[in-house]
Amino acid sequence: MSVLSGKDLSVTVRDRQLVEGIDFELRAGELTGIVGANGAGKSTLLKALAGLLPCSGRIVLDGQPLHDHSPNERARRLAYLAQGHSAHWPLPVREVVALGRLPHGRGNSPEDTAIVNRALRATDSLALAERNVLTLSGGERARVMLARALAVAPQVLLADEPLAALDPAHQISIMQLLAAEAAAGLAVGIVLHDLTLAARFCSRLVLLHQGRVLAAGAPHEVLDDALLAEAFGIRALRFEHDGLRLPIPWLLTAEAGRTAGGAPVAGGNATA
Template sequence: MDIASLEARHLTVAGQDRPRLDDLSLSLGPGQLVGLIGPNGAGKTTLLRLLAGLRPPQNGDVSIGGQSLQLLSAAARARQISYLAQGADVHWPLPADAVVALGRLPHGDGRSAADRHAVARAMAITGTNGFIGRRVDRLSGGERLKVLLARALAVEAPILLADEPVAALDPAHQLDVMGLLRGLAHEGRLIVAVLHDLGLAARFCDRLVLLAEGRLIADGPPETVLTPDRLARAYGIRALHGQAEGLLLVVPWARTQTSEHPREAMTCR
């Protein structure tokens, strides 16, 4: 598997009343599970789509391994970057294993021995072998999400970008998926995931990128990002902090009094 990195430089995307992204720069390398966090409307999904090359920025550039994403063909980009979209809506009356096999299309027709091995491995590590032969549109929302995660992993791309990959899962399966993503990152991939659960972000992520109103507020290990001051500034909340089994524990607890002009308050980096 090729090792790749992503670099975003001065990304700007305008919104109707405020920027979705405001001159944001970020470097992301292999071997880490990076959590994109921030309140609703912070720009997390917009940033993820830009990093995937699914839309161009109005200003700025994204490069992979030093080369602009916009110079790569769609197939070449798909071999390097796998994208798991938000939600688990699937309307195809296809067996789950056929959906997972779609992840191999960037490499060919999906029928080679390598393709079959990649599909089998992706389904094994996501626990979706039991869905072989079952129509994906008849699975539950959580089951469909796991099938779509398997499809994303079947690409065997060095970079996986996942938008809320645990949102539809129960707590046990959330732990399973977050553990899987962290394990894949530590094998040498770059995994970037949009997350709303600060407890999971604190426990599993090597690095957190905190956004608010299109701006980068903080970037670093969970213990340096999830501070009381930054959580109050970005989310308007007070959280309980502690440790469990030697790991950071963060539990959102109550709202705080927030500024009427939050952009003026967001000066902490």
């Protein structure tokens, strides 16, 4: 069931069109990955879907136009995790995560405390609970900010590069967590760059290229050779495990793998 959808979405900033004519939907029970090269429009699309960026087109949340929901109701239904995971106040981690409960009331009931603790445990942040958030590493702060978004207990989670700054173990654990949250009924949309993890954990991918949707569907359909070459200028090695065919970005294509002077980059004409 579609929980959040956008129809014919376009965003123009300072006379430059960043995304154009995009149709998009997030379904309950699915982890949808948004992939594409730098500048393809991924973060712009996510901000527009969250109602944080003016756009043309139509956005529907839980059957109603997004802006028909009051700000507080929208904050209860939709959690947005921005890129960069910045924190501006010297608060203890527990209090930062508890901010996710504010749309539901004061945020200090036994139920709120239980939800905050669950979010801290799920993101491997419980040991950081009493730390000043400004003293954390980038990866630790990324996990705390995801915990804050999960503490909202929303219907929809939009996360812009939640794996940025995370070590490999935490990248895997966060993708496992997001996949589990989706399997439990949450509609999850994330921007990510790791195509192997996207193919492994996402139930559906949307590939953006130059502000438009180039492809959408199952990971093995979206990450095929022709689309990877067009969107990223790369070729991939592939391996099979547990019934999945997973890509590993390996070479630049002949077009992308040339220097400004026209000489091929070493290995640019190899076969993957």
